[in-house]
Amino acid sequence: MTRIPVIQAADPALAQAMGEVRAMLAACMQCGTCSASCPNAQSMDMTPRRMWRLVLMGRADAVFSSGAFWMCSNCYACTLRCPRGLPLTSAMNALKRIAGASGHPALARHGAFYRAFLDNVRRRGRVRETEMMMHYFSAAGPGEALRFTPLGLRLMRRGKVRLELGSGPWDGALAPLFERAARLEGKEARQ
Numbered sequence: 287m288t289r290i291p292v293i294q295a296a297d298p299a300l301a302q303a304m305g306e307v308r309a310m311l312a313a314c315m316q317c318g319t320c321s322a323s324c325p326n327a328q329s330m331d332m333t334p335r336r337m338w339r340l341v342l343m344g345r346a347d348a349v350f351s352s353g354a355f356w357m358c359s360n361c362y363a364c365t366l367r368c369p370r371g372l373p374l375t376s377a378m379n380a381l382k383r384i385a386g387a388s389g390h391p392a393l394a395r396h397g398a399f400y401r402a403f404l405d406n407v408r409r410r411g412r413v414r415e416t417e418m419m420m421h422y423f424s425a426a427g428p429g430e431a432l433r434f435t436p437l438g439l440r441l442m443r444r445g446k447v448r449l450e451l452g453s454g455p456w457d458g459a460l461a462p463l464f465e466r467a468a469r470l471e472g473k474e475a476r477q
């Protein structure tokens with residue numbers, strides 16, 4: 287995957303927010319089971335084990351200059367297999383949340399893509415690629431639309447992406463799941 291631009295070392299807001307994730311990982315013994323269990327590790331520019339090490343070292347610059355946590359698909363394999371019982375999937379999500387909320391220009395594009403993807407799944411019950419990308423382009427700007435145009439046209443020619451407008455049979459089907467997750471996250475944050 288493409289690396290995002292290097293974040294300034296010692297960005298104080300990011301470094302402070304990362305304290306929450308550091309606390310989740312304090313007992314990591316660097317065994318690497320999480321990396322070996324992760325089905326997406328090959329697409330990440332650093333393994334989960336390495337990322338946890340950098341988190342524990344307070345290296346916000348290296349963590350947020352990597353796109354690794356954006357590649358986590360919440361499969362929970364690492365969480366289930368970590369011999370220390372650490373909440374690794376929640377830690378990945380916390381990094382996404384911190385990066386998305388930071389307003390740091392180097393992180394804005396990834397955050398906008400992630401939000402457009404999840405919002406589309408919540409509203410439509412599955413991903414509608416064209417609608418999701420329109421939502422993303424409106425957040426990320428015309429430069430991003432131009433960057434994706436050749437790929438979009440290629441995919442459309444091959445029938446991989448369809449123009450789907452109006453309501454669909456799965457609209458709202460996953461909304462209760464999102465609401466429950468939001469309730470659980472709120473409860474988790476309060477604990």
Ligand code: SF4
Pocket residue numbers: 313314315316317318319320321335338367368369370371372374
């Ligand atoms: S599996 Fe758990 S203990 Fe092992 S490296 Fe990963 S986070 Fe650390």
Ligand code: SF4
Pocket residue numbers: 320323324325326327334357358359360361362363364365374375378
């Ligand atoms: S939850 Fe994320 S980091 Fe953990 S194994 Fe699954 S994809 Fe990898």
